[in-house]
Amino acid sequence: MLPNWFNKWNRENPKDVFGPGILVGAVGGAVFVAIMIVAWGQPYATDSLQTGPRGTGMSVPEFKAELAIPDPDIAELIEDEPYIPEAGDALAKDIYENVQVLGDVTEDNFNRVMAAMTRWVAPEEGCAYCHGDGDVETYGEDTLYTKVVARRMIQMTQNINENWDGHVNANKEVGVTCMTCHRGQNVPSDIWFKVTPVNASTAGWSSNQNRVTPLSQYSSLPSDALEKYLVDGEVIGVHSLESRTDEDITDPDVAGIQNAERTYALMNYVSNSLGVNCVFCHNTRAFYDPEQVTPQWGTESLGIGMVQEMNTEYLIPLGDTYPENRLGPLHGDAPKAACKTCHKGYQQPLQGTNVIQYWPELATTGTPVYE
Numbered sequence: 001m002l003p004n005w006f007n008k009w010n011r012e013n014p015k016d017v018f019g020p021g022i023l024v025g026a027v028g029g030a031v032f033v034a035i036m037i038v039a040w041g042q043p044y045a046t047d048s049l050q051t052g053p054r055g056t057g058m059s060v061p062e063f064k065a066e067l068a069i070p071d072p073d074i075a076e077l078i079e080d081e082p083y084i085p086e087a088g089d090a091l092a093k094d095i096y097e098n099v100q101v102l103g104d105v106t107e108d109n110f111n112r113v114m115a116a117m118t119r120w121v122a123p124e125e126g127c128a129y130c131h132g133d134g135d136v137e138t139y140g141e142d143t144l145y146t147k148v149v150a151r152r153m154i155q156m157t158q159n160i161n162e163n164w165d166g167h168v169n170a171n172k173e174v175g176v177t178c179m180t181c182h183r184g185q186n187v188p189s190d191i192w193f194k195v196t197p198v199n200a201s202t203a204g205w206s207s208n209q210n211r212v213t214p215l216s217q218y219s220s221l222p223s224d225a226l227e228k229y230l231v232d233g234e235v236i237g238v239h240s241l242e243s244r245t246d247e248d249i250t251d252p253d254v255a256g257i258q259n260a261e262r263t264y265a266l267m268n269y270v271s272n273s274l275g276v277n278c279v280f281c282h283n284t285r286a287f288y289d290p291e292q293v294t295p296q297w298g299t300e301s302l303g304i305g306m307v308q309e310m311n312t313e314y315l316i317p318l319g320d321t322y323p324e325n326r327l328g329p330l331h332g333d334a335p336k337a338a339c340k341t342c343h344k345g346y347q348q349p350l351q352g353t354n355v356i357q358y359w360p361e362l363a364t365t366g367t368p369v370y371e
Contacts, residue, residue, distance in 0.1 A: 145322060149321060193328030240255070
């Protein structure tokens with residue numbers, strides 16, 4: 001009546017009467033748990049964001065427990081109403097020396113923005129992080145590299161808010177400030193430097209991949225995708241979708257399998273940066289067809305263009321300004337930004353909180369508009 005393995009166990013282990021019971025109990029318990037999960041649903045319920053027609057599988061599942069947890073950095077945002085300028089108010093450029101940006105801001109609003117920047121970027125060091133330990137009379141000097149960089153970063157922030165509205169405010173006013181990237185740190189997290197080649201002893205394409213790096217999302221995919229697409233501006237594409245094509249793969253305008261692998265490396269990075277999967281932007285029926293994508297595809301395309309401009313126009317040119325300890329360990333290159341620098345794993349930075357509402361000074365390169 002009993003199974004053969006049970007009789008064999010008793011013959012070979014006459015004194016061990018607990019072994020079979022423990023085994024049967026463990027297997028039975030596992031089966032019971034599996035049945036309960038199927039019957040009652042998974043213990044951590046998910047919520048899905050539909051990104052395409054029903055039945056196509058175009059939905060982004062997220063754990064409800066994670067959706068309910070706000071980004072902890074939201075608690076550090078500053079709510080500080082600006083002072084509405086009045087006729088005759090003194091301007092910063094008339095009060096302080098060497099005010100190359102924010103000069104047309106009133107003195108009170110200028111100091112308000114400076115105080116906020118201190119909390120966003122250097123809460124421990126305070127004003128001295130950019131201005132040094134001298135008296136207030138020395139604050140106009142450009143002695144420290146941090147002040148030169150900060151000035152350029154203000155200009156970059158203004159440019160993003162003014163010229164990349166289609167990305168940062170795609171569905172509502174959100175904007176960006178220094179806090180979007182810095183989060184109370186001198187140097188933002190999730191910046192990147194060039195790391196290729198990763199296999200110094202190999203020649204050719206293999207020198208760019210087959211060793212896990214943060215830039216390849218710890219996969220064997222190419223580690224130079226951010227460099228090629230977010231700095232060099234190469235066209236994102238894969239190999240021909242037709243078979244037996246008469247194409248010369250040495251032609252730079254012809255995409256080969258290497259381009260496909262590098263493209264997948266970039267897409268993998270974007271997905272992890274936003275905490276989404278492929279169908280957030282693409283249609284599973286036709287990944288390659290731009291006529292069947294979701295609205296988020298256009299928003300992301302603008303984001304790629306925005307990051308290219310940030311890197312080439314603002315961040316990389318500062319390479320000669322930074323001290324050696326701020327440069328890349330392998331190539332001595334300037335720190336660069338990418339999707340994760342702002343998003344930190346969320347679909348929108350700081351979960352779509354309107355960070356620009358109190359800071360019209362950072363919303364435009366011109367005279368701020370106060371409401």
